[in-house]
Amino acid sequence: xxxxxxxxxxxxxxxxxxxxxxxxxxxxxxxxxxxxxxxxxxxxxxxxxxxxxxxxxxxxxxxxxxxxxxxxxxxxxxxxxxxxxxxxxxxxxxxxxxxxxxxxxxxxxxxxxxxxxxxxxxxxxxxxxxxxxxxxxxxxxxxxxxxxxxxxxxxxxxxxxxxxxxx
Amino acid sequence: xxxxxxxxxxxxxxxxxxxxxxxxxxxxxxxxxxxxxxxxxxxxxxxxxxxxxxxxxxxxxxxxxxxxxxxxxxxxxxxxxxxxxxxxxxxxxxxxxxxxxxxxxxxxxxxxxxxxxxxxxxx
Numbered sequence: 001x002x003x004x005x006x007x008x009x010x011x012x013x014x015x016x017x018x019x020x021x022x023x024x025x026x027x028x029x030x031x032x033x034x035x036x037x038x039x040x041x042x043x044x045x046x047x048x049x050x051x052x053x054x055x056x057x058x059x060x061x062x063x064x065x066x067x068x069x070x071x072x073x074x075x076x077x078x079x080x081x082x083x084x085x086x087x088x089x090x091x092x093x094x095x096x097x098x099x100x101x102x103x104x105x106x107x108x109x110x111x112x113x114x115x116x117x118x119x120x121x122x123x124x125x126x127x128x129x130x131x132x133x134x135x136x137x138x139x140x141x142x143x144x145x146x147x148x149x150x151x152x153x154x155x156x157x158x159x160x161x162x163x164x165x166x167x
Numbered sequence: 168x169x170x171x172x173x174x175x176x177x178x179x180x181x182x183x184x185x186x187x188x189x190x191x192x193x194x195x196x197x198x199x200x201x202x203x204x205x206x207x208x209x210x211x212x213x214x215x216x217x218x219x220x221x222x223x224x225x226x227x228x229x230x231x232x233x234x235x236x237x238x239x240x241x242x243x244x245x246x247x248x249x250x251x252x253x254x255x256x257x258x259x260x261x262x263x264x265x266x267x268x269x270x271x272x273x274x275x276x277x278x279x280x281x282x283x284x285x286x287x288x289x290x
Contacts, residue, residue: 034200
């Protein structure tokens with residue numbers, strides 16, 4: 001699929017193409033893999049939690065800690081416009097997000113063209129740290145991993161999940 | 168019956184046991200995630216170590232391609248107190264051995280080469 005089709009299908013802006021291609025370029029040089037993207041993206045998560053505070057999301061959040069976590073994640077997805085089709089769910093103490101296939105706007109493989117076997121997704125680390133910071137003192141947030149991988153991919157798309165444990 | 172992870176862990180434990188001065192051994196995949204480890208590295212932040220060292224190995228491979236070195240079999244990082252040896256296992260795994268500075272590097276590379284077919288067989 002060429003860039004023109006991707007731009008239409010995923011409603012991409014130049015920013016999306018720049019970031020996804022930049023991450024893909026660092027991977028091509030051997031500098032990035034999923035483990036260190038996970039680390040680096042935590043810093044972005046911390047900064048974005050500050051952004052959420054500045055925008056007043058902390059004051060607008062529901063009182064219930066689970067609903068609060070869901071609200072914060074929805075706001076993050078909204079702020080960054082991460083994907084065309086996504087679904088955020090709260091089932092018990094598990095907060096999850098599904099990003100439907102071919103709709104992610106920052107995918108280093110799908111948008112940036114990275115050639116690799118695994119993933120290079122900046123979302124799990126960013127979301128984890130963002131939620132941890134915003135829920136500090138109210139809940140601990142654990143990333144749900146699968147054989148150490150922070151996300152699962154299937155025919156429908158990418159799945160990222162967090163366990164919310166009230167303090 | 169032993170799982171693949173247990174078998175790999177036993178090979179890594181053998182590396183640590185058989186050469187004096189080796190403090191730890193890890194097997195990392197191309198995503199930078201530690202598949203198994205043995206020795207003192209087990210107490211460290213493995214995902215950080217695995218991610219960065221895999222990048223280092225992959226960068227060395229890229230440099231090797233640019234300089235036409237005929238591939239890169241291994242990579243040595245010398246520290247004041249410790250040394251790190253990395254060896255690509257197939258296309259998707261990296262064996263990392265951390266040893267005391269005074270450990271003969273020849274012994275480290277020997278045990279890594281000896282372990283490679285054993286790891287390949289298990290995987």
